[in-house]
Amino acid sequence: MNPPSPHAVRGEILHFVADPAHDARALEHFADGLLIVRDGRVAECGPADALLPRLPADAAVTDYRGKLILPGFVDTHVHYPQTDIIASHGEQLLEWLETYTFPAERRFADPTHAAEVAGFFCDELLKNGTTTAVAFATVHASSVDALFAAALERRMRLITGKVLMDRNCPDFLRDSAESGYADSKALIERWHGRDRLLYAVTPRFAPTSTPDQMALAGRLFAEHPGVFLQSHVAENRAEVAWAAALYPEAASYLGIYDHFGQLGMRAVFAHCIWLDDADRRRMAETGAAMSFCPTSNLFLGSGLFDLQRARALGVRVGLGTDVGAGTSFSMLQTLNEAYKVLQLGGQSLSAASAFHLATLGGAHSLYLDDRIGNFAPGKEADFVVLDPRATPLLARRSGACATLEERLFVLMMLGDDRAVAATHVLGEAAWQRSASAWN
Ligand code: GUN
Numbered sequence: 001m002n003p004p005s006p007h008a009v010r011g012e013i014l015h016f017v018a019d020p021a022h023d024a025r026a027l028e029h030f031a032d033g034l035l036i037v038r039d040g041r042v043a044e045c046g047p048a049d050a051l052l053p054r055l056p057a058d059a060a061v062t063d064y065r066g067k068l069i070l071p072g073f074v075d076t077h078v079h080y081p082q083t084d085i086i087a088s089h090g091e092q093l094l095e096w097l098e099t100y101t102f103p104a105e106r107r108f109a110d111p112t113h114a115a116e117v118a119g120f121f122c123d124e125l126l127k128n129g130t131t132t133a134v135a136f137a138t139v140h141a142s143s144v145d146a147l148f149a150a151a152l153e154r155r156m157r158l159i160t161g162k163v164l165m166d167r168n169c170p171d172f173l174r175d176s177a178e179s180g181y182a183d184s185k186a187l188i189e190r191w192h193g194r195d196r197l198l199y200a201v202t203p204r205f206a207p208t209s210t211p212d213q214m215a216l217a218g219r220l221f222a223e224h225p226g227v228f229l230q231s232h233v234a235e236n237r238a239e240v241a242w243a244a245a246l247y248p249e250a251a252s253y254l255g256i257y258d259h260f261g262q263l264g265m266r267a268v269f270a271h272c273i274w275l276d277d278a279d280r281r282r283m284a285e286t287g288a289a290m291s292f293c294p295t296s297n298l299f300l301g302s303g304l305f306d307l308q309r310a311r312a313l314g315v316r317v318g319l320g321t322d323v324g325a326g327t328s329f330s331m332l333q334t335l336n337e338a339y340k341v342l343q344l345g346g347q348s349l350s351a352a353s354a355f356h357l358a359t360l361g362g363a364h365s366l367y368l369d370d371r372i373g374n375f376a377p378g379k380e381a382d383f384v385v386l387d388p389r390a391t392p393l394l395a396r397r398s399g400a401c402a403t404l405e406e407r408l409f410v411l412m413m414l415g416d417d418r419a420v421a422a423t424h425v426l427g428e429a430a431w432q433r434s435a436s437a438w439n
């Protein structure tokens, strides 16, 4: 049998081959580039004039000239059941959970509701150029089935898991240490490694799990190599004090997770604001990742993430929208707020570092950089097509830019889902803005 015919996209192509913080040549840019896809994977990426003559005559070429083609965005922390409570007014973390989150999550006991929200959520990710996400579901095992099914249908890379929560929460959202363990194990067997789906053991955060449940979560993580673990840590000062009161023997909040065997490669902790350097060193040493969630941290008034310190100590860091405490599904808008959070901390985020964080950096934080994150041959061909002229203001401001760095900065400050012209998953268009909305 002949190999499947390739197809290609042509436009301005940009991706990272390393971290721009350490390597001046990390950003690869082709003003008129060609990305050749075969069988859902990157076959070749380079200048159009060099690659076009080598393309078989029957290969289709989609013309995205005038637009920027980047690897699909990687959202390392988001809650699909909180889609409907995005932008809920007036509380900080613990009150926000009680007032808005728990009632919204209760509705996921109904599989029909879960399936409807899961479909909307996945479409919203694609509309925003996000092709990989690490997402919380709810305590209901069927909520995980619903999200995996929706992602599978769209062939997205999706990591999710059943929330483990056996204390300090309403009865209607409470599991037990044993049922949480058994349900998670069954879900891992059902879904982990199917197509592009991966499972994450999901203790919500230490305050809502008993020590027994935390121990079983650590056990699940250890018993299933390749499975992820996701949780929250050190987001809000009242939360930190509460965790300390519930686990008086722990040296720090992060130390609770450490004690129960939850730090390691593929462990992803959202927020990581109120940590000290000993905690950061421990994360670096164990290979655990931080998810920086700036829109959420500003919205809930949680605090300012210290990216410089995390980097200096060698911790893996990705970017998360944290919807529904986060206020946008757009990774561009999330970079906008990341820039501002870092400004408030006296730090600066270059556009190159920002886009690296949203693509290869996120993939690296998840140990998925061998499969996604850039256009190296063999990688899964997920990409986003950004339109620097998507709105009159963007067009006007982009037109005045002299350098690529400036154009990228303008896109992340002014861009949102309107700037996403198309999103491709495994080479195929999974989202396309209607022609009338293009200019
Ligand atoms: N900590 C525990 N649960 C949550 C949640 O749902 N959202 C956020 N932002 N923080 C949490």
Ligand code: ZN
Pocket: 077, 078, 079, 232, 270, 322
């Ligand atoms: Zn969260």
